[in-house]
Structure formats: structure tokens, C-alpha cells
Amino acid sequence: MHELSLCQSLIDQVQQLALTHGAQSVGLVTLKIGPLSGVEPVLMQHAYPFASAGTLAAESTLVIELAPLQVRCESCGAETEAEPSRLVCAACGSCHTQLVSGDEMLLMSVELITAEGSNHV
Amino acid sequence: MCDTCGCNITPGNREFAYKPVNGTTAVAVLKSLLARNDDQAIHNRQHFDRQRLLTINLMSSPGSGKTALLEATIDALRNEYRIGVIEGDLETENDAKRIRAKGVPAHQITTGSACHLDAHMVHEALHQFPLAELDILFIENVGNLVCPASFDLGQHRNVVLLSVTEGDDKPAKYPVMFRAADLLLLTKSDLLPLLDDFSPARAEANLRNLASTVPVMQLAARKALGLQPWLDWLRSELAWQRARVDRGETVRPRPQADGAQLHEAAK
Numbered sequence: 001m002h003e004l005s006l007c008q009s010l011i012d013q014v015q016q017l018a019l020t021h022g023a024q025s026v027g028l029v030t031l032k033i034g035p036l037s038g039v040e041p042v043l044m045q046h047a048y049p050f051a052s053a054g055t056l057a058a059e060s061t062l063v064i065e066l067a068p069l070q071v072r073c074e075s076c077g078a079e080t081e082a083e084p085s086r087l088v089c090a091a092c093g094s095c096h097t098q099l100v101s102g103d104e105m106l107l108m109s110v111e112l113i114t115a116e117g118s119n120h121v
Numbered sequence: 122m123c124d125t126c127g128c129n130i131t132p133g134n135r136e137f138a139y140k141p142v143n144g145t146t147a148v149a150v151l152k153s154l155l156a157r158n159d160d161q162a163i164h165n166r167q168h169f170d171r172q173r174l175l176t177i178n179l180m181s182s183p184g185s186g187k188t189a190l191l192e193a194t195i196d197a198l199r200n201e202y203r204i205g206v207i208e209g210d211l212e213t214e215n216d217a218k219r220i221r222a223k224g225v226p227a228h229q230i231t232t233g234s235a236c237h238l239d240a241h242m243v244h245e246a247l248h249q250f251p252l253a254e255l256d257i258l259f260i261e262n263v264g265n266l267v268c269p270a271s272f273d274l275g276q277h278r279n280v281v282l283l284s285v286t287e288g289d290d291k292p293a294k295y296p297v298m299f300r301a302a303d304l305l306l307l308t309k310s311d312l313l314p315l316l317d318d319f320s321p322a323r324a325e326a327n328l329r330n331l332a333s334t335v336p337v338m339q340l341a342a343r344k345a346l347g348l349q350p351w352l353d354w355l356r357s358e359l360a361w362q363r364a365r366v367d368r369g370e371t372v373r374p375r376p377q378a379d380g381a382q383l384h385e386a387a388k
């Protein structure tokens with residue numbers, strides 16, 4: 001999708017968080033991305049250094065956890081792995097399933113680096 | 122504690138919350154990368170609900186017949202409902218002009234290089250638009266089967282069009298888009314006899330494989346063929362929308378997975 005602009009809004013969120021908490025810099029920035037989110041993890045990684053340059057997150061590292069694609073079957077109750085173009089139950093073949101995991105594009109956590117003794121706001 | 126991060130967002134996350142270790146603190150956030158857009162979309166939906174109007178986002182590849190469908194719909198419902206249209210295109214006022222020629226208010230958003238509409242663009246447009254005088258507002262998104270699906274605009278329903286010249290495998294190739302459909306329209310059905318390889322049944326099967334149970338309809342807007350089920354769908358959606366608003370409720374288009382996402386993330 002729009003990985004550079006997504007990275008820029010990610011960096012905005014991270015920068016805001018760092019400022020609010022009085023952090024001097026940022027360590028790990030962890031995302032969780034699912035295969036049905038529309039976000040391409042590799043493109044996010046490529047765009048990240050461009051978006052973070054010159055910010056408090058300039059030295060940070062982007063970690064992307066890949067969320068598995070999993071559905072829960074409304075017919076038989078099984079929770080099974082699926083593929084983006086086939087979200088049917090792997091146990092009974094029913095197409096009445098709910099996505100349990102797989103469309104996430106979440107900022108999970110941010111590691112803030114603060115000088116010893118400064119306060120959490 | 123602060124508003125920007127998820128310190129102590131739920132008991133399950135407490136372990137991630139503020140914990141200084143050698144000057145390094147991990148804060149849990151659990152926010153969508155599109156949080157800013159999603160917040161704006163919620164605000165837009167409040168505008169629509171305040172006016173008791175039904176807002177529908179039309180998405181498809183370029184040229185699948187979105188504007189033709191709107192023209193035929195306006196002709197058919199002219200005496201029944203007050204309709205307005207927000208048009209999104211990279212360039213030109215062409216589509217808005219086509220709608221205005223039908224005597225209906227239309228606002229053109231030209232996105233320049235952006236290949237989708239976002240909630241901020243729509244908000245700007247709706248403040249220059251006679252919302253109070255409408256029953257149904259259509260938003261014709263930029264022709265594109267990829268990113269428009271990810272941007273909530275504040276609409277109540279997504280309608281995805283697939284013209285029969287595009288191939289019946291498109292739901293399998295663009296699952297993010299077709300999963301977001303509250304209704305799938307197979308358009309230009311007058312051309313089906315000329316095509317030997319488009320099977321409406323196969324298109325529907327590919328949609329069902331995405332665990333979607335939404336209705337699928339065939340129509341040909343330019344020939345005014347098969348419009349009735351679509352018009353009835355609009356009528357009942359508007360009635361439901363008004364009943365919801367009167368109960369103080371609203372509805373978001375498919376897929377509504379945020380709850381599940383946050384639940385998962387909190388595990």
C-alpha cells in the first residue's frame with residue numbers, strides 16, 4: 001500500500017510518544033502486520049530509515065512481527081491456518097469463518113531511551 | 122500515565138507498561154498505523170448520522186462502471202430520494218460533471234497523486250456539501266483495487282464493483298478489497314454473452330472463499346438491466362440506517378476486525 005506515508009505516520013506517533021515521555025531517543029519499534037492488512041512488511045522496512053531520519057527515532061530499529069492468518073469456524077468451532085485467498089475452515093471446509101488473526105497493522109510497542117533519573121510524564 | 126500510549130490499557134498488558142530498566146522503557150501502544158485516519162472517519166460518520174443519511178463507498182478498478190451505476194441509480198430514484206455524490210479521481214472534474222448533468226449535487230475531490238480517498242479529504246468535502254438536504258450520499262472512490270480498501274472514510278457500507286471483462290478471479294487476487302465488500306456487484310452483465318470465460322458462479326465462489334456471505338448481484342447500468350435488486354438493497358439499507366440512528370447506534374462497513382485485532386494484540 002503506502003508504506004512510506006504509513007512509516008511517516010508511524011514515526012509521528014513514535015516521536016509524539018518520545019516527547020511526551022521525555023525520552024532522548026528510541027530503541028526498538030515493534031509492529032504486528034498480518035497478510036490481510038494490505039501492508040507489505042519488506043516495503044515498510046525499506047521506507048523506515050527515510051521516514052525516521054532526523055527524528056528522535058533516527059537510531060531506532062523497526063521490528064515487524066508477522067501475524068499468522070487464522071480463522072475460527074462458525075460451523076465446527078475449529079481454529080485453523082488459512083491463506084489470503086482462501087479463508088475457509090481447514091477442518092470442515094465451511095466458508096462461515098471469522099478472522100481471528102491476520103489483518104493487523106498495529107504499532108505494538110516502542111522502546112524509549114531516557115537518561116537516568118529523568119521522569120516519566 | 123498518559124493519553125498517547127497504552128500504559129495499563131488492559132490488565133493483560135500490564136506487564137508491558139511503564140517499567141524503567143537502565144533508562145530504557147518499553148511502552149505498549151496497540152494502535153493501528155491508520156489511527157489518525159480512523160479517528161477522522163469516526164468523526165465523519167457522526168456528521169452522516171446526525172443528518173440521518175446513508176453513506177455508501179463505491180470501490181472498483183478503473184472503468185468498472187461506478188459512475189454509470191450512479192447515473193442509472195439517480196435516474197431510477199430521482200422521485201424517491203435526495204441523492205448526493207462525492208467523486209474521487211486523480212485528475213479531472215469529468216465524473217462530477219456527469220453527475221451534475223443529472224441534476225444532483227456533486228463534489229469532485231482531485232487527489233493529484235494519491236490513488237485513494239482518505240477520511241481527511243472526505244471531511245473537507247463534506248463541509249462544502251448540502252448534507253442536510255440528502256437521504257443517500259455516494260462516495261465514488263478512486264478506481265483502484267488495492268489501497269482504497271484500507272481507508273475508512275466514515276461510510277456505512279462498501280459496495281465493490283467487478284465488471285465482467287475483468288475476470289472472475291479478481292476476488293482471489295485482491296482479497297483485502299473484496300473482503301471489505303458489503304455487497305458485490307457484477308457489472309456490465311450485458312457483455313456476458315460475448316465473453317466465454319467469465320463465470321458469475323466462479324466469481325461468487327472466489328468471494329465465498331474469503332469467508333464473505335454478502336449478497337452478489339448482476340446488473341448492466343448502461344442498459345438499465347437487473348437494477349431492481351440493487352435499488353431494493355439501497356432502500357432497505359436506508360431504512361436500517363434510519364432505524365439505527367433513531368436508536369442512537371451506527372454501523373461500520375466490513376471488515377470490522379479492530380476488536381479482534383486489539384484482543385489478539387493484548388494476548
Ligand SMILES: Nc1nc2c(ncn2[C@@H]2O[C@H](COP(=O)(O)OP(=O)(O)OP(=O)(O)O)[C@@H](O)[C@H]2O)c(=O)[nH]1
Pocket residue numbers: 181182183184185186187188189190216263264308309310311312340341342343344
Ligand atoms: N456494456 C456496458 N458498458 C458499460 C456499462 N456500465 C459502464 N460501461 C462502460 O464502461 C466504461 C467506464 O464506465 P464508468 O462508469 O466511467 O466507470 P468508472 O468505474 O466510473 O470509471 P473511473 O471513475 O474512471 O474509475 C464506459 O465506457 C461505460 O460506458 C454497462 O452496464 N454495460
Ligand SMILES: [Mg+2]
Pocket residue numbers: 187188189216261
Ligand atoms: Mg467514475
Ligand SMILES: [Zn+2]
Pocket residue numbers: 073074075076077078089090091092093094
Ligand atoms: Zn469447520
Ligand SMILES: [Zn+2]
Pocket residue numbers: 021121122123124126127128139148
Ligand atoms: Zn505513558
Ligand SMILES: [Zn+2]
Pocket residue numbers: 002235236237268269
Ligand atoms: Zn492509495
Ligand SMILES: [Zn+2]
Pocket residue numbers: 164168244
Ligand atoms: Zn467536521
